[in-house]
Amino acid sequence: MATSTPTRDAYAPPPRGSQHTPADARRQTWRSRLWRFDDKASPYAYIAPFFLVFGAFGLYPLVYTGWIALHRVEMTGMNQMEWVGWDNFDRILHDSEFWTAVSNTFLIGVMSTVPQLLVALGLAHLLNYKLRASTFWRTVVLTPYATSVASAALVFALVFRADGGLLNWALHFVGLGDTNWANGHWTSKIAISVIVIWRWTGYNTLIYLAAMQAVPSDLYEAASLDGASRWQQFRKVTIPSLRPTILFTIVISTIGSMQLFGEPLLLEGGTLGATGGNENQYETLSVYLYNYGWNLGHLGPAAAVAWAMLALLLIIAAVNWLIGRFVRTSAV
Amino acid sequence: MRITRTVAGRSRRVAVLATTGLTASALLLTGCSSDDSDSNESSEANGKITLTVADFGQFGYKEAGLFAKYHELHPNITVKEDTTADEKVYYPKLLQQLNSGSGLADVQGLEVGRIKELVDTKADQFADLSKVIDVNEFVSWKEKQATTADGKVIGAGTDIGPMSLCYNTELFKKAGLPTDRKEVAAKISGGWEDYLKLGEEFKKKAPAGTYFMDSASAMYNAVVSSNAKQYYDESGKAVYKDSPSVQQGWNLAAEAADKKLTQGLAQFSDPWKAALRKSTMATVVCPAWMAGQISVNAGDANKGKWDITTAPGATAANWGGSFLGVPKAGKNVDEATKLVKWLTAPEQQAAVFKAIGSFPSNKGAYELPDVKTATLPYFNDAPIGQIYADEAKSIPETILGPKDAAIKDTISTQINNMEQRGTKPDDAWEAATKAIDKVIG
Numbered sequence: 001m002a003t004s005t006p007t008r009d010a011y012a013p014p015p016r017g018s019q020h021t022p023a024d025a026r027r028q029t030w031r032s033r034l035w036r037f038d039d040k041a042s043p044y045a046y047i048a049p050f051f052l053v054f055g056a057f058g059l060y061p062l063v064y065t066g067w068i069a070l071h072r073v074e075m076t077g078m079n080q081m082e083w084v085g086w087d088n089f090d091r092i093l094h095d096s097e098f099w100t101a102v103s104n105t106f107l108i109g110v111m112s113t114v115p116q117l118l119v120a121l122g123l124a125h126l127l128n129y130k131l132r133a134s135t136f137w138r139t140v141v142l143t144p145y146a147t148s149v150a151s152a153a154l155v156f157a158l159v160f161r162a163d164g165g166l167l168n169w170a171l172h173f174v175g176l177g178d179t180n181w182a183n184g185h186w187t188s189k190i191a192i193s194v195i196v197i198w199r200w201t202g203y204n205t206l207i208y209l210a211a212m213q214a215v216p217s218d219l220y221e222a223a224s225l226d227g228a229s230r231w232q233q234f235r236k237v238t239i240p241s242l243r244p245t246i247l248f249t250i251v252i253s254t255i256g257s258m259q260l261f262g263e264p265l266l267l268e269g270g271t272l273g274a275t276g277g278n279e280n281q282y283e284t285l286s287v288y289l290y291n292y293g294w295n296l297g298h299l300g301p302a303a304a305v306a307w308a309m310l311a312l313l314l315i316i317a318a319v320n321w322l323i324g325r326f327v328r329t330s331a332v
Numbered sequence: 333m334r335i336t337r338t339v340a341g342r343s344r345r346v347a348v349l350a351t352t353g354l355t356a357s358a359l360l361l362t363g364c365s366s367d368d369s370d371s372n373e374s375s376e377a378n379g380k381i382t383l384t385v386a387d388f389g390q391f392g393y394k395e396a397g398l399f400a401k402y403h404e405l406h407p408n409i410t411v412k413e414d415t416t417a418d419e420k421v422y423y424p425k426l427l428q429q430l431n432s433g434s435g436l437a438d439v440q441g442l443e444v445g446r447i448k449e450l451v452d453t454k455a456d457q458f459a460d461l462s463k464v465i466d467v468n469e470f471v472s473w474k475e476k477q478a479t480t481a482d483g484k485v486i487g488a489g490t491d492i493g494p495m496s497l498c499y500n501t502e503l504f505k506k507a508g509l510p511t512d513r514k515e516v517a518a519k520i521s522g523g524w525e526d527y528l529k530l531g532e533e534f535k536k537k538a539p540a541g542t543y544f545m546d547s548a549s550a551m552y553n554a555v556v557s558s559n560a561k562q563y564y565d566e567s568g569k570a571v572y573k574d575s576p577s578v579q580q581g582w583n584l585a586a587e588a589a590d591k592k593l594t595q596g597l598a599q600f601s602d603p604w605k606a607a608l609r610k611s612t613m614a615t616v617v618c619p620a621w622m623a624g625q626i627s628v629n630a631g632d633a634n635k636g637k638w639d640i641t642t643a644p645g646a647t648a649a650n651w652g653g654s655f656l657g658v659p660k661a662g663k664n665v666d667e668a669t670k671l672v673k674w675l676t677a678p679e680q681q682a683a684v685f686k687a688i689g690s691f692p693s694n695k696g697a698y699e700l701p702d703v704k705t706a707t708l709p710y711f712n713d714a715p716i717g718q719i720y721a722d723e724a725k726s727i728p729e730t731i732l733g734p735k736d737a738a739i740k741d742t743i744s745t746q747i748n749n750m751e752q753r754g755t756k757p758d759d760a761w762e763a764a765t766k767a768i769d770k771v772i773g
Contacts, residue, residue, distance in 0.1 A: 074773075075424065076453035076734075078431045095770070163603040183752070271420060271741050272598065278745050279753075279763075294424040296738065298773045 062310075068303040075297030088304035092292075098305070100280050101288040102312070108189050108264075108284060109257030112196035117249055120201050121242075124208035125234060138209070141202040149262030152199055157267055160191045182268045188282040195263045200256065204249050211245035212238060247324050254316055258309060261286035285309050379408055381664055383671055386414045387441030388422035390621075391490065391654070396687035398680055402671065409667060419443050420741075430457050433661045438668035442487045442655040445737025447477050450657075451486060452734055458486035459658040464669045465676060473729040474693045478655050487655025488676040491690035493619030494723035495554050495649040497527075498626055501712065502637045503614040507538045513641045513714065520644040524555050524584050527644040531593040534614055543595035543613050548585040548751055549744035550599055550617040555581035556740075557649035557730070563740075564733030570772050572739060573765060582743070586757040589750040596751030598744075605629040617643065619651040620691035620720050627710040640714040648723040650730070653693060691720045698724075738771045 069088050071081040092098045127138055144152070159166045162180035171177050181187045215238060223233050239246075264282045265273045274291045276283020283291075285305065293302030385393070391413075393399055399411040414437060416422035423446055429435040442450055450458075462485040467475035470489045478487035497520070501511040509530070510516055520526045531544035538544070545551060556562050559577035564570055572578050588594050595613050597604040607613055608629040616626060618640060626638060643649065656675060658668045674680060678696030685692055686702045697703050698721045706717035733739075746764040749755040755763075 074453075075427045075431070076449055097767075097770075161602065163606050268601075270418060270598075270601070271745065274420065275745065278749050292770075295420065296771050296773065297424070297427065298770075301773075 065303045065306050068299055069307050071300055073299040073303075075293070075299060078299070084300065088300040089308070092301050092304050092308065097280055097283070098288060098308075101276070101283045101285045104189070104276070104280075104282060105258060105260065105284045108192055108196075108260060108282070109254065111189055112193035112200075113250070113253040113257055115193075116197045116201050117204055117246070117253065119197070120204035120249070121208055121246075123201065123205040124212055125238065127205065127209050128212045138206065141205050143202065144199050145203040147199070149199070150266060153195055153263045153266035156191070156195045156198070156263075157269070160267070182272075182277060182282070185279075185281045188267065188277055192260070192263045192267060192282055195267075196257070196260065200253070204253070207249055208242060208245060211242050215241040243327065247320070247327075251317070251320055254320070255313060258313055258316075259286055260284045261290065265290070285312075380410070381408060381667055382410045382412055383439065383664060383668055384412050384414060384437035385439040385441075385656075385671075386416070386422075386426075386437035387654075387656075388416045388419040388443070390624075390688055390690075391415075391441060392684040392688035392690055393675065396680070396683040398675065398683060402674065409671075411671065427454075430454055430659065430661075433457075436659040436661050438658065438662040438664050439672055440657050440659055441490075442478075442657050443737065444477065444653050444655070444732075445740065447487060447655060448732040448736065449734035451478060451480050455480045455484055455486050457660055459660055459665050459669055461485045461488050461658065461669060461672065464488075464673050469678075469696055470693050471695060471724055471727070473727070474653075476729065477732055478657075487657040488672050489693035490654045490656060490676060490681070491621065491652070491684070492693045492724060492727070493621060493650050493652035494691055494720045494727060495557065495617060495619045495643045495651050496640050496719055496723055497615055497643050498618035498623060498638055498640050498711070499615045500611060500613070500634075500637055501639050503538065503542055503611065504534070507534045507536075507614070509534060511639070513639060516639075517641045521646075523645040524551065524580075527551070528584065528587060528591070528593065531588070531615075532591065535591070535593060538614070541612055544593040545588065545615050545617075546595055546604060546607065546613045547597055547599055547748070548588040548594045549747040551588060551594075552581040552585040552743065552747055553651060553740060554617045554643060554649050555584055557651050558643075558645060558647045558728070560728040560730050562730060562733075563736055564731055566731060568733065570733060570735070570739075570768075572768065578743075582747075582757075582761065585747045586750060586760075589747070589754075590757075594751050596748060598748055600625070609633075611637070617651075620685075620689055620716070621652060623708060623711060623716065624689040627708075635710050636712055638710065639712045640708070640716060640719060642719065642723065646726070647728060648726045650727045685717075689716070691724070735771050739768050742767045742771060 068081075070083065070085060072084045072087075073081050123141060127134065127141065131137060160181040162168065162183065165181070167181070168177045168179060171179070179187055181191045219237050219241070220233055223237055228236065261284065264276055264284050264287050267273065267282065268277065272278055274287065274295050276287045276291075285308075289302050289305040289309070292305060293299050385399075394413055399413065402411055403409060416425070422441075423443065426436075426440060426442075462479075462483060465475075465485070465488045467479075467485060471492060474489040474492060475485060478489070479485050497516075499516060504511045504516075510519065519530055534544045556577045561571075561575060562577055563572040563575060589596070595607060597607055597613075608616075608626060609631055611630065611634055616622060618626070623640065627635075630638070656672045658665055658672055662668055676694060678692065678694045678700060681692035681694045681697040682700040682702040684690050685697070685706065689708075692698065692703060698717075703717045703721070706715070707713045708716050743764050746755070746760040746767075749763070750757060750760050
């Protein structure tokens, strides 16, 4: 860590008197030892709160979940744990519902992330122009993000309702009014993706906007001197400069879609919500976990699902990293 | 392309963005925190006590004005109710609170589909009510359900759900069927097969867009509930795969779905409520509390068009009904048990029946005028007190299992798939057994 301020060592306390007694010397070595200790220890003290909080709310639950995943634990008797080893993992990996949930999670993830990031990029580009009341527009873009998942999902549940839903009512005028959105395999995924896109597009837009503002304006000036159109500038200057940011938003969105929970749970609500529809057509991994742990009360397999999700995320992260490296080297 | 702005503009912008950010994170934080904040606050210094009652759905105490009345009788006690709409949300929360020993209310509502599991696993955390209430006051089987092997009673019975049949007289008339209570009862007296035959008769002349029943899963549930043996045997083993009542119910449901006698709506869902409003279904299997659901959802426009008669077959079924338990972890266990005793006494159960139609489990209430001579104007002045009290007499003593509620829900979902999506009965049964194996774990 390079800092411009001098370290403590560079500062020697000025001698207080002209006469040096042995006691003074002892005090001085003691003091300098204290200085040195302070110098070495205080950084740890400064960062300690983070590690304490992380240990209590991050690491401990993680490890304890892993411990539960190796046991048979019921919601009705959490103090009775019976060692079963890998049984729980075996159980979920041989459960077709788990794999349905995996594929649903990925499909909904792709269906929501790709359009979302593309729209966010476009919006950020627009907001980056000189605009009247730009602050207002930027705030507007972020507003959906500020609503809670629950209220957003409940409102959209009304929109997508089969009977008397807003969307069906509108489609009715073009003669397409009878879709039971939550019931279909694809329509339910589309419905959930729409909720996700609505909530998160603004968030990503602001991230892109911040990154765009950091692009040096000389690049654009040079480009326009060379006769590049705005579209060319966007493609040849903005996008390449945004590459790390785009990668970042992809990672964040992937983690987000992996944890997708509130939207599918509330689309229909009740028992159907907890199983992701009557044929699990929109059950995500988080819903599967919730159903196993909270509805059925089997905490062991639920914990195993949590660890499986972590494993999947690590795999995705590795793939992301590989792609990122590939993109970086090919860009040079 | 750069945006030029003044210093003042920038700081304002920062302020706006910061406020938005803060609001966003504040919303996120509050969105995550649960709402069980101070359900545990109780006794105060000056001898005043606040008792909390946590329940689900509609227990009807507020509607019957019972908490206010209790405060009048005991001025130092205030009762607060914390209601969760959906029992499926309520129960996991209750288990978590029992596990951690915190967040529990002084009185907790317990659903009949869960009572066995609680008796088996959580009995030591509830106060023993056997000395406070007289179990013989209740219908014979009610308190047995809440009693442990060593005679501890963890819950006092609130309502029961004796099952009859609600039918839409207007649709019956249009389809050329009799509308009189006794005549309808006679046509289906042979059992649920007769009920389906009546359905086919209905279908022949029924107005377009109307169906004989709301959902086959309700009928399935009624069939299973009229048997002593359902999903478990006496030893506590899950035997639903070979249970005759489950097979009978499943086959009847498959037949109803195949003959398109049902509208296939999940009960209590919004489409189901809308169908009641539009009067598109002719019959609804009707536990006592269902009458209230129908009158509320079908609305004033349909008043007088409905009627109630006895359910098909000779044995009645019971659907639903709850208990009130007192967790030992509460601060006012003694006062809470007194409240429970009072709430489940005949007068109070009769008051609840009058207010919202939940049928008393305390036999003493059947002799009270509020129950005995009760009629429902909405249902063509049907003598519901009489109908339900008669039904209640023939309800068999059922064998409960720990996962009754969850197994029933799982099967209902698959019946719904048969009705709505035309899933083949064999495929639906396979999906159901697979899911139930997971439930039983």
